[in-house]
Amino acid sequence: MAAERNKFIKIIIIITTITAAIMELIDMSIINVALNNISGTLGATLEDASWVVTSYAIANVIIIPLTGFLSRYFGRKNYYLTSIIIFTIASYMCGASTSLWMLVFWRFVQGIGGGALLSVSQGILFDQFKPEEKGIAGGIFGMGIVIGPTIGPILGGYIIDNYHWALIFDINIPIGIVAALLTWKFIDRKEDEYNIDRNAISIDYMGILSLAIGIGALQYILEKGQSEDWFQTEHIRYLTALAVVSLAFFIWWELHTKTPAINLRVLKNRNLVGSNVLTFVCGFGLFGSVYLFPVMVQRVMGYTPTESGLAMVPGALVTIFAMPFIGTALGKGVKPIYFVILGFTLFILHGYTSSMASPDASKGWFAMTQIFRGVGTGCLTVPLLSQAVVGLKVQDMAYGISLNNMFRQLGGAFGIAIMNTYATNRFATHRSDLVSNLQENNPLLTERIEGISQGLIAKGINPMAARQAAHGVLDHTLSNQAQMQAYLDGFLLISIFFVCTIPFMLLLKNQTMDAETRAKIAAEAH
Incomplete structure (x- = not known):
């Protein structure tokens, strides 16, 4: 009877953590197909409306590397439960927003809460599996990481075509309430959470503040630089200086303070450096393409939001089938580098074939490109996380995993911002060429x-x-022709990014982890 109850609780915890992680990632991409609708409803340009996406991404990038510290300070269960509540309240406020910048603010708050739904969920999920099952656990969690951004536009398209855009956020409310109740009831505290001495835990205020300022300033430059004539504008120059100084100070401070919020010393490991660069590019390609595709087919090819979402279904389906096999293979000792090479190859094919599309391209053509992206992302997500911690000391693995998650989200934030700016720039160039x-x-x-x-x-x-x-x-x-060419150039840029970072594979150690090491990762993560 006790065994059956434990099995039931395990299933509940798995469903809760995966649902929370997918919900967080869906909210990063569900908004993409709604940008046209939101910009029209709130009286904003599409370029300004893209801040609804990037503010969420910025918050994620700032909070994810801090989850290890926040979990230790508040206790993992307390921090996780509070984050779910913040995410749920912010979702309600997003749906109730009456102006663009009100929506942008609450999206940022939503991203702060959502950071733990991704990072802490991983540690809680891994605790439910035996050492020899960690590969399967990684596959299950990786499936959520990949599926979330993919099915977001599908769900968003259906909502936009049939209901008000506010429902995109309101659907999180019942899910968040149920997740909070299940977390409170079924997820246990770790032993070290019962006697937390917060006075003994030093808060790295300088590191947190400099990271937030540097990332925020850099993201603004990427978003608004094109429309504000880059360095010809005074405040862009000031923000560039602020970003450089803040991030340089952050790196120096984290390397010299005794209690860093993010232990950058682990980046002395060349394997972790290579993995993080490749993970950054993976995030760039995944979120950049998921942002670019629905905007292109809606604005140029006349797709409805629902049609643009459904066009991404093939990528989601192949991911669902691929991830468990990848996780199982890693659990049996298959070297992650093999999946990384395959993933890069497929993502390069995705960008190149997408860039060859014509205005009358069939949905079958796009299905092929989405399959390339779906399998490619699946082959990169979990293997790169597994590869990132190879060679790290046990006490450094939590920092390695946090940094890897941060670089994925940072790549996604850059991907969205750069695709938006690059497409705008290329549109002006192509239009000028056509007019001439x-x-x-x-x-x-x-x-x-x-x-x-x-x-x-x-x-x-x-x-x-x-x-x-x-x-x-x-x-x-x-x-329309100029816009089409601009978006196709964006897909080609994704392929170029992947090609240019292939040499970083040489930094990876061509080995895998044993069951004992995977168990230690689970115990130390977040």
């Missing part, structure tokens, strides 16, 4: 305008207005 090819004495241009004009005249429009409208139609067509 339009010559008044070009007989094909004249014939096209006359054809459109005659069609409008036949519908009852007077000749003068018809000719003006024909020029408007031509201008709209030209803008």
Whole structure:
């Protein structure tokens, strides 16, 4: 009877932690298909609306590496439960927002709460498995990491087409309440949580503050630099200096203080450096492409939000099937580097084939590219986490895992910001090139305008207005072509990023972890 109860509790804990982690990651991508709708409803540009995405990502990047410290200071269960409550309340406030910047603020708060839903969930989940089952646990958790950003646009598309965008956030409320109750009832405290001496734990205020300022300033530069003419604008120059000084001070401080919030000394391990760079690129490719694809097919190809979400289903499905096999293979001792090489190859194919799409590309074409991305991301997520801690001391593994999670989210934040800025820049370039090819004495241009004009005249429009409208139609067509080319350039940039970082694979140690080491990771993580 006791065994059955323990099995039941284990299942409840697994469902709770995976649901919480997926919910956190869904909220990073579910908003993508709603940006057009939100920008129109709240009277903002699409570029400004993208702050709804990046504010959440910034908060994640700041809080994730601090989860180890916060778990020790408050106790893992207390911190986890509080984070779920913060996330749930912030979700309600996001849905109730009446202005863009109110929404951006509460998205930031939501990201602060969401950081623990990703990081601490991993440690709690791993505690439920025996040492020889850690590979399977990693596969289950990795499936959540990959599925969350993928199914977000699918769910978001359905909601936008049928309900108000606020429901994107409101659906978190019942889930958050249930997760909080299950956490309070079934997740036990660790032994060292009962007698926490907070006075003995030093808070690294300088490290936390300098990290938050540096990351925030850098993200603003990436987001707004293009629209504000980069370094021609005074406050962009000031923020650039602030970002450089803050991040440089953060690195110096963390390397010299006795009680760092983030132990950067573990980066002396070249294997961890290589893994983190590759994880950054993985996050860049995953979140960048998940941001870029729905915006492209909606704005250029006329997809509805639901259709753009459904177009990403193939990637989600192959991920669901691939992750358990990858986790099992790692548990049996297959070297992570093999999956990393395969994942990079598939992601390069994803970016390249996506960049070859035409305005009339079929949904089958995009299904192929999404499959490349789905399997590729699955082959990178858990293997890179496993590879990151190879060669680390047991006491350093928690820091290694936290840094690896941070670099994934940081890559995602950069991916979204850079894709937005790069696509805007490339649109201006392509539009300028297309306009320069339009010559008044070009007989094909004249014939096209006359054809459109005659069609409008036949519908009852007077000749003068018809000719003006024909020029408007031509201008709209030209803008669509320029936008399409800009988004395709973004996909190609993703492939280039992956190609350029292939040499970092040489830093990886070509070995795997034994069951004992995986058990220690589970005990030390977060």
